[in-house]
Amino acid sequence: MPDCIYHFQYRGKNICLSAPSISPCGACPRASTVLSGSGEFKPAMKGRLKFSIQASEPVLAGLAKDPRLEVIKTISHIGTMYVTATEENIVEMKMENEDKLVTFAKAIPFRSVR
Amino acid sequence: MTHGICRRLGVTRLWSLKITGKGILVGVIGTGIDLTHPDLEGKVVATKDLGGHGISDDIGHDTAIAGIISAKGAKNWRLRGLAYETQLVIAKVTQFDGSAEEDVLIDALEWLASQGVHVINFSITSDCVTDGRDPVSREVNYLVQKRGIAVVCAAGNYGPAHYTIGSPGVAEQAITVGCVNNQDVLRLASSRGPTLDGRVKPDTVAPGERILCPRAHNTTSCDIHSDLYGFFDLTSIATPHVTGIYALLRQAFPKATPQQVKQAILGSCDPAYMPIVSRITSLPSGSLYRLQAALKRFFSRKKFDEKHSVGYGRVNAYRAYLKLKELMNVGKT
Numbered sequence: 001m002p003d004c005i006y007h008f009q010y011r012g013k014n015i016c017l018s019a020p021s022i023s024p025c026g027a028c029p030r031a032s033t034v035l036s037g038s039g040e041f042k043p044a045m046k047g048r049l050k051f052s053i054q055a056s057e058p059v060l061a062g063l064a065k066d067p068r069l070e071v072i073k074t075i076s077h078i079g080t081m082y083v084t085a086t087e088e089n090i091v092e093m094k095m096e097n098e099d100k101l102v103t104f105a106k107a108i109p110f111r112s113v114r
Numbered sequence: 115m116t117h118g119i120c121r122r123l124g125v126t127r128l129w130s131l132k133i134t135g136k137g138i139l140v141g142v143i144g145t146g147i148d149l150t151h152p153d154l155e156g157k158v159v160a161t162k163d164l165g166g167h168g169i170s171d172d173i174g175h176d177t178a179i180a181g182i183i184s185a186k187g188a189k190n191w192r193l194r195g196l197a198y199e200t201q202l203v204i205a206k207v208t209q210f211d212g213s214a215e216e217d218v219l220i221d222a223l224e225w226l227a228s229q230g231v232h233v234i235n236f237s238i239t240s241d242c243v244t245d246g247r248d249p250v251s252r253e254v255n256y257l258v259q260k261r262g263i264a265v266v267c268a269a270g271n272y273g274p275a276h277y278t279i280g281s282p283g284v285a286e287q288a289i290t291v292g293c294v295n296n297q298d299v300l301r302l303a304s305s306r307g308p309t310l311d312g313r314v315k316p317d318t319v320a321p322g323e324r325i326l327c328p329r330a331h332n333t334t335s336c337d338i339h340s341d342l343y344g345f346f347d348l349t350s351i352a353t354p355h356v357t358g359i360y361a362l363l364r365q366a367f368p369k370a371t372p373q374q375v376k377q378a379i380l381g382s383c384d385p386a387y388m389p390i391v392s393r394i395t396s397l398p399s400g401s402l403y404r405l406q407a408a409l410k411r412f413f414s415r416k417k418f419d420e421k422h423s424v425g426y427g428r429v430n431a432y433r434a435y436l437k438l439k440e441l442m443n444v445g446k447t
Contacts, residue, residue, distance in 0.1 A: 052216065052249050075220055077260075078252040082217045103247060108240045108281060110219060110250075112145050112175045112212040113268040113350035 048084040054102040055079060068093060082107065116326050117192040123320070123355065124432030125196050128362050133435070135197025138361040140183055141226035141234040141263075143219065144176030146206035148330035151177060151342065153185035153193070154202070161204045162225050164218050169206050174333030178346045179237055180204070181328030182354035183361065189342065193326060196358030196431075197365075203229045207238070214238055220253045227261050232364050233372075234263060235357040236288075237350035239270040240280035245310035251285035258287035264364075264372035266291060266357040268349040269316040270305035274389075276422055278305040279315050289360070289376050290315045290425070293322025293352035298428050299387045304349055307422035316425045318379060319386045322352035359431040366435060367442055378438035383427030388420055 050072065053063060060081045064071050068089035072082040079102070085093070094104050120126050128134075139159070146169045149158060154177070161169045171177045184202055187194030205222035207214040219238065226234055234257070244251065257263045265282070269292040272278035283290040283305070292304040301322060307315035329336060329344035336344030356379065363375050370378075 050215070050217070054247075054249065054252075073217060075249070075253070078220075078249060078256055080220075080249045080252070105248070107216040108242060108244070108248060108250075110214045110216065110238050110240050110281075112173065112208055112214070113237050113239050113270055113348065113353075 048086055049090075050082060050084050050107040051090055051105065052107055053081045053083060053104050055081075055100055059097070059100045063093070063097070066093065119321055119325070119355075120196060123196070123359070124430045124435075125359065125362065127432040128366070128435055131366075133362050133366045135184070135200035135358070135361040135365055138197065138200045138233070138365050139203060139229070139231045140197070140200045140357060140361055141203045141205065141229065141231035142176055142180050142183070143205045143207055143222050143226065143234060143236050144179060144238060145173040145208045145212060146171040146176060147180055147202075147204045148174075148177045148328070150331065151181070151328045152188040153181055153195075153328045153342070155186075155188070157184050157186065157200075158202045158204055160229050161206070162222070163206045164222050164225075165206050165208050165214070167206075167210065169204065171330040171333065172210055173208070173212055174330040174335045174344070175212065175237070175350065176204070176206075177330035177333075178325075178327035178336070178344070178351065179235055179354045182325065182351065183235065183358045185328055193343070196355060197361035200358075200361045203231050216248075216250055219250050223250075223253050223257060223265075227257055227263055231263060233357055233360045234265045235354050236265055236282060237268040237353045239268055239283055239305075242280060243277060243310060244281045244284055246281070246284040246286055246313070248281045251282045251288075254282040254285040255287040258372050262372060264289065264360055264375065266353055266360060268353040269293075271303040271348045271350075272305045273423075274302045274304075274306065276306045276419075277308065277310065279307055279309060280305070284309045284313075284315060286313065287372070288317075289356055289379065290317045291349060291353045291356045292316040292319040292424060293349045294319045294386050294424070294428055295323040296321065297387075298384065299389050300424050301348065302389055304352075304423070307425075314421055314425060316423075317376070318356060318383055318425045318427065318429050320352040320355035320429050322348045325351050327351070356429055359429055359434060362431060363434060363438055367438055370438060370442060374441055375434075375438060378441055379429060379434045380426040382430055382433035382437040383425075384430045384433070386424040386428040388423060
């Protein structure tokens, strides 16, 4: 399975960016094993990555103003916003807004079924 | 698309009733299309390239799919598609390697909806499993419920394990299709349910073994038959059979909702069978006790395996037509 789940330990808290919508894959236990114990956030990947955020419209409007995120597009009829950000910023934002978000996941890769 | 498969699926009986997909617009999301293929010339009313490499089909995947649905049978009438008088709207979303991005897929679905399509064929799936709350699945549910557009999705080729259906096959409102061989036995690679939240998927199964389809120019992703045709396999090829049948039923009953057509298709399936090997391979070797336990599991799991592997069974167009006729008449009285 591909690296589709981001599970971090950050300031003593477990953060799973895609919970609960996506099943555990190989990446999840691997990432938490690597990161647990260190107590520090270590980005798995450099650069900005694409994430989807599902939340109510007012919450999305608030997040759209966050300078750490670059909004790609908002699809209001399904309450979804696509953003790019660094992993570190995403993890911080996830912790700050945990209660308000429905899902917060790295954009899933798709491919033609062959 | 051979005539034999159309006959087996009950499609030829609908043709004899002049139900051929006329007036139905089918959207295809995928790898593009070979517009010069004689079976597809004049079939495509609109295209949009969201992958950024032009609309031509570099892989050959969706030229085959478009052919199963709508091929004219220009070179041989026995090779025409299930709904050979439908017209097509093509959204290309993939890169050269066949991959696609989540937000691009949502754009493609929205664009196809804006073109007025009646049904969308979605033979693309996510690399990981979701519970149906991911954005693409939600968009599929939205299109079916709010816009009245059916979406037929491939289950994927990650079988024989259970819980292997990705997005948007897990979307509640999608018609999710697995694949069987020519004896209606499930193919091992066909992804299986249930979904992570326990719903039955796939919904139905259709033929997906050595299907003769139009081959895009210069592509080799199939077992090549001739310059214009090739043999294709698995769930992406099974899916357009159901899309074609949906188009036929929608022509016959223009007022039917996607939910009613889905109900008719699922309520009229022929039996499909589990490959015995998939259950035998789960038997462990070892002591008699372990063998006894395995046999117990073998029989107790049979029902679960069947339900979440072949769904309601193999699709049958004519029986679905009769079922939908009955449903629509009940609605009138």
